[in-house]
Amino acid sequence: MAGYNKFKGLLVELGIRQTEIADLLGMNRSSLNSILNGQGRDFKVSEVRTICEHLNISPEVYFFNQKVSN
Numbered sequence: 001m002a003g004y005n006k007f008k009g010l011l012v013e014l015g016i017r018q019t020e021i022a023d024l025l026g027m028n029r030s031s032l033n034s035i036l037n038g039q040g041r042d043f044k045v046s047e048v049r050t051i052c053e054h055l056n057i058s059p060e061v062y063f064f065n066q067k068v069s070n
Contacts, residue, residue: 003036003038004035004063007036007062007063010062014055016055018032018033018036021051024051025050048063
């Protein structure tokens with residue numbers, strides 16, 4: 001797991017604290033930080049949906065790896 005660098009960058013750009021996203025998802029900031037840094041579990045689909053709806057962003061851009069192997 002590589003983490004979510006692009007999403008973390010967006011949070012910084014928008015001035016959104018990890019605590020806000022953690023509260024939105026009903027988890028503590030430490031758990032969210034582990035997910036964002038690729039040290040814990042991955043986001044659940046429902047969590048990705050909640051974040052994307054809240055921030056009005058595309059899941060493909062921030063949460064799904066678009067690299068395709070041959």
